[in-house]
Amino acid sequence: TWGRIRDDLEKSIGKNNFVTWIAPLEFRALEDGVARFGVPTSFVGDWVNRNFGDKILEHLTRSGVDVDRLEFAVAAQKPAEPAPAAQPRRAAAAEPRDEGDMPGAPLDSRFTFDSFVTGKPNELAHAAARRVAEGGPVAFNPLFLYGGVGLGKTHLMHAIAWDLLQRAPEKKVVYLSAEQFMYRFVQALRERDMMGFKSLFRSVDVLMVDDVQFIAGKDSTQEEFFHTFNALVDQNKQIVISADRAPGEIKDLEDRIRSRLQCGLVVDLHPTDYELRLGILQQKVELYRMQYPGLVIAGGVLEFLAHRITTNVRVLEGALTRLFAFASLVGKEITLDLAQDCLADILRASDRKVTIEEIQRKVSEHYNMRLSDMVGPKRHRTIARPRQIAMYLSKQLTQRSLPEIGRRFGGRDHTTVMHAVKRIEELRGKDSQIEEDLELLRRMLEA
Ligand code: ADP
Numbered sequence: 288t289w290g291r292i293r294d295d296l297e298k299s300i301g302k303n304n305f306v307t308w309i310a311p312l313e314f315r316a317l318e319d320g321v322a323r324f325g326v327p328t329s330f331v332g333d334w335v336n337r338n339f340g341d342k343i344l345e346h347l348t349r350s351g352v353d354v355d356r357l358e359f360a361v362a363a364q365k366p367a368e369p370a371p372a373a374q375p376r377r378a379a380a381a382e383p384r385d386e387g388d389m390p391g392a393p394l395d396s397r398f399t400f401d402s403f404v405t406g407k408p409n410e411l412a413h414a415a416a417r418r419v420a421e422g423g424p425v426a427f428n429p430l431f432l433y434g435g436v437g438l439g440k441t442h443l444m445h446a447i448a449w450d451l452l453q454r455a456p457e458k459k460v461v462y463l464s465a466e467q468f469m470y471r472f473v474q475a476l477r478e479r480d481m482m483g484f485k486s487l488f489r490s491v492d493v494l495m496v497d498d499v500q501f502i503a504g505k506d507s508t509q510e511e512f513f514h515t516f517n518a519l520v521d522q523n524k525q526i527v528i529s530a531d532r533a534p535g536e537i538k539d540l541e542d543r544i545r546s547r548l549q550c551g552l553v554v555d556l557h558p559t560d561y562e563l564r565l566g567i568l569q570q571k572v573e574l575y576r577m578q579y580p581g582l583v584i585a586g587g588v589l590e591f592l593a594h595r596i597t598t599n600v601r602v603l604e605g606a607l608t609r610l611f612a613f614a615s616l617v618g619k620e621i622t623l624d625l626a627q628d629c630l631a632d633i634l635r636a637s638d639r640k641v642t643i644e645e646i647q648r649k650v651s652e653h654y655n656m657r658l659s660d661m662v663g664p665k666r667h668r669t670i671a672r673p674r675q676i677a678m679y680l681s682k683q684l685t686q687r688s689l690p691e692i693g694r695r696f697g698g699r700d701h702t703t704v705m706h707a708v709k710r711i712e713e714l715r716g717k718d719s720q721i722e723e724d725l726e727l728l729r730r731m732l733e734a
């Protein structure tokens with residue numbers, strides 16, 4: 288059974304994670320609901336337990352194994368070597384060490400430069416990351432990336448690692464979070480192996496520490512981080528750091544560390560703008576097209592999402608994932624309606640509160656017509672078309688229902704609004720002027 292479960296796990300956590308963490312596990316026994324595994328080192332055991340424990344339990348249970356707990360014990364002898372060169376942390380250390388004892392966390396295979404969409408808000412960070420990934424002479428040290436949650440810091444760091452390793456697989460590129468750094472440090476203290484810890488971290492070629500704000504206030508960890516940092520800089524080894532804010536704004540950080548962090552290149556990832564969000568969505572849709580062939584997504588849906596979900600990229604991605612999963616489940620085309628239903632909670636959370644009145648005002652200004660004609664009876668095209676556009680935008684940008692929108696447009700029927708939405712959706716594809724107008728209006732309303 289374990290063999291089959293391993294295969295399933297590989298599919299669900301990805302090859303890289305599998306090779307690094309699951310492959311070294313040795314299934315020992317199942318007793319009283321406890322599944323026992325041999326692991327090469329206690330670090331691997333802890334890591335697997337914390338990061339993949341639930342997954343493993345879930346897969347075991349699903350295969351009918353009666354288990355409610357996992358136990359990991361250090362194996363007397365090492366299990367077979369996993370496939371080579373799958374992970375950066377596997378490059379040889381200066382002194383012979385246990386393979387499973389290398390620092391560093393697994394890299395997400397989805398986080399590459401190819402999958403990173405660039406735009407104004409992140410172009411500088413992207414360019415700096417690219418530069419580091421080229422692996423030439425160290426131009427700035429450290430590269431300090433900062434920005435709010437979900438803006439792509441971790442993605443960029445992984446991308447640097449993948450790129451470096453592709454160019455120079457022998458390089459020792461270590462990526463880990465500041466939390467993991469601390470964990471390793473505390474473990475070394477406990478096991479009285481500071482020598483090992485020091486030589487390990489001082490032997491890397493490129494060190495990347497994610498979310499460094501985590502060590503603020505943790506004095507001994509900061510101290511050790513500072514020494515590691517200096518040792519690597521002295522050896523001209525590249526360091527990449529990320530944090531959720533600028534070095535100067537991290538409280539409880541020692542001044543000497545702060546100034547060290549500032550002496551390289553400090554770049555921030557700005558909040559996403561509409562174009563970037565749309566670009567990211569479009570890229571994801573390309574991926575989903577392969578995963579869900581035959582699923583149709585109506586015009587305007589991505590624009591709607593890019594416009595409305597402005598919090599962070601992770602939420603944006605989550606929304607799209609849910610939308611595709613839902614649409615494929617019910618076998619429907621992804622329309623604006625479906626999106627609004629399926630994502631109601633997310634949309635409510637990031638509601639921008641554009642009002643129908645505002646839309647009517649902007650649209651009539653844009654088309655040089657009287658505001659009263661928006662709600663009036665005139666049916667001439669020069670008036671009816673802008674009115675339809677305003678209805679369409681009301682549907683896109685507000686949470687109002689079709690009947691409600693109809694009421695606000697001079698007591699029109701909801702079928703009229705429905706027809707307007709459909710008509711504009713059709714026209715968008717054919718008439719580039721309308722497309723442009725919509726874009727412009729949307730931007731004005733967003734501002
Ligand atoms: P952070 O570390 O800054 O909190 P992450 O790097 O974890 O953010 O990014 C969150 C999610 O958003 C990831 O799935 C990542 O792939 C995605 N993402 C963020 N920025 C971009 C971008 N510019 N292009 C493509 N995906 C992105």
Ligand code: MG
Pocket residue numbers: 440441442497498
């Ligand atoms: Mg991150």
